[in-house]
Amino acid sequence: MRFPxxxxxxxxxxxxxxxxxxxxxxxxxxEQATLQQQWLATRLDRNxxxxxxxxxxxxxxxxxxxxxxxxxxxxLVSPTTFAARRRTxxxxxxxxxxxxVERIALGGSSQGGLYETVRATEAAPDGRPLELWGAAQxxxxxxxxxxxxxxRIAVNISRDHNFADGLSAGEWEQMQEALGPELRxxxxxxxxxxxxxxxxxxxxxxxxxxxxxxxxxxxIATAFSNAVITPGTTTTDDVVWWMRQRxxxxxxxxxxxxxxxxxxRGVVMQDSASPVxxxxxxxxxxxxxxxxxxxxxTQHMGxxxxxxxxxxxxxxxxxxxxxxxxxxxxxxxxRPGRTGNDALxxxxxxxxxxxxxxxxxxxPVGDHGHGAGPLIGMWDRxxxxxxxxxxxxxxxxxxxxELQAATLVPEWDDQLVRSMQEEDVxxxxxxxxxxxxxxxTAFHLVR
Numbered sequence: 001m002r003f004p005x006x007x008x009x010x011x012x013x014x015x016x017x018x019x020x021x022x023x024x025x026x027x028x029x030x031e032q033a034t035l036q037q038q039w040l041a042t043r044l045d046r047n048x049x050x051x052x053x054x055x056x057x058x059x060x061x062x063x064x065x066x067x068x069x070x071x072x073x074x075x076l077v078s079p080t081t082f083a084a085r086r087r088t089x090x091x092x093x094x095x096x097x098x099x100x101v102e103r104i105a106l107g108g109s110s111q112g113g114l115y116e117t118v119r120a121t122e123a124a125p126d127g128r129p130l131e132l133w134g135a136a137q138x139x140x141x142x143x144x145x146x147x148x149x150x151x152r153i154a155v156n157i158s159r160d161h162n163f164a165d166g167l168s169a170g171e172w173e174q175m176q177e178a179l180g181p182e183l184r185x186x187x188x189x190x191x192x193x194x195x196x197x198x199x200x201x202x203x204x205x206x207x208x209x210x211x212x213x214x215x216x217x218x219x220i221a222t223a224f225s226n227a228v229i230t231p232g233t234t235t236t237d238d239v240v241w242w243m244r245q246r247x248x249x250x251x252x253x254x255x256x257x258x259x260x261x262x263x264x265r266g267v268v269m270q271d272s273a274s275p276v277x278x279x280x281x282x283x284x285x286x287x288x289x290x291x292x293x294x295x296x297x298t299q300h301m302g303x304x305x306x307x308x309x310x311x312x313x314x315x316x317x318x319x320x321x322x323x324x325x326x327x328x329x330x331x332x333x334x335r336p337g338r339t340g341n342d343a344l345x346x347x348x349x350x351x352x353x354x355x356x357x358x359x360x361x362x363x364p365v366g367d368h369g370h371g372a373g374p375l376i377g378m379w380d381r382x383x384x385x386x387x388x389x390x391x392x393x394x395x396x397x398x399x400x401x402e403l404q405a406a407t408l409v410p411e412w413d414d415q416l417v418r419s420m421q422e423e424d425v426x427x428x429x430x431x432x433x434x435x436x437x438x439x440x441t442a443f444h445l446v447r
Contacts, residue, residue, distance in 0.1 A: 036079040059150035070166025138178040154190040160387030163372040164191035198372035213437035224302035224444035236260040237274035295369040299422035302444035315409035322405035323419035340374030341389035358405040
C-alpha cells in the first residue's frame, strides 16, 4: 500500500496550526529540535544503561576537542549543539539499577538539563583561572574518576571499527597522564559501547523515519516520471540535480550526492557520463534523505516505455522479481544475535540454490547513512568482512537491505541486466524484521 506524501502526522503533540506542511514536511526547525531532544533523553535514559551493563563497564569516557568530535558525539548531544566546546569530556558512571547512570559534562553545556556540568573554580599553579588553563578539564577529570573509583574505564579506541575509534592520539596521551599509574591499568578498549549505543533506536523514532521513507519514495517516483524526464532530452544529471533541488526546497538535506544511471539494450554504459535518457532505457537511482539527525538509503529501478508499450518486457520484470526474491532471502537470514558474516554466508548459499546471480552488501542505517553495527557483506567482499562483519545484530536497530541481482533478459538478446535495490528495515524489539515502509515490486515508468 502506498501512503500519500503528507498523510502521517509526525508531531501529534503540536497544535493544529503547527502541524507539518508540504513546505515543512517535518515541522519547523524548532519543532524538529523539540522532537530530537525527546529522543535524546530517551536514548540516554533507556539505551545507555542497558549498553554499559551488557558489556560490564561501569565508566565510559568520551573525550574530544572542537571540530574533532568523536563519531558518537551526535548521538550524545542536543540538536542545538553543533560541536564540542574547546575540549569536552563526557563521563558516564553506572551507580547500579537504583542510582542509575550519572552523566557528567566536563566542558560544554548540560544539553538541556540531561548532563551534570562540572566546572573548575580554583586557580592554576601560575595564578591564572583554571578554566582558562589548558589542562582544566583533565584536572577535573582526575578528580571525577577518583571520587567514583570505577573498576573498568572504557574508551573509544579501535583498529577495526570507525565508530569506536573516536579518541584522538593527543587526547589519549593526556588522559593517561591525568589517570596516572594507579588508574591507568583500569582502562579498557570496549568497541561495542559506541557501536551498540549508536545502532540502537528507540521506538519513538520510527514514525518520523517511516515518514522520511515515504518522502524518499515519492521523490523517486516523481523523478522517474514524465514530470521530470522527457525521453531524448533529459540527462541523468538533470534528474540528479532535480532530486537535490527538491530536498533543498523542502528545507532538507542528503548525506551523499544522489546518482542516476542507465542500462541500455546493446550498449555498454559504464563509461557514459550523464547520458541522455532514451526510450527503452532501464533506470536506477541511489538516494538518501537527511532530517532530524536521521538518514535514509534507497535504491529503485525505473523503465522508459517504448512507443506502444504499456509496461516493461517480461524479461525485465523477471529481473526485478529476482532482486525481490534476494531481498526475501536476506531478510529471512537476519535476526538478533547473529553476526553479519553469518547472515551473509547463509544468504548467498540460499541465493545460489535459487539460481540467482547476485551480490549482497547491506549495512545499518540511522544516525549515519552507513551506520554503526554489523556489515552484511560489501560489494567487493562477498566472503565476509573481518571485524565489521563479526558484530552481532541487535533487536531495536535499522538496516538498509542493499543488493543486486543480474538476470539474462531474452528481449535484450540475453543481455545481463542488473536490478539494484535498497530498502530500509527494522529489527524490532520483538526480533522480527520488517520493512520500515514498503519495498519496490514494480518499475517506476516514464511514459
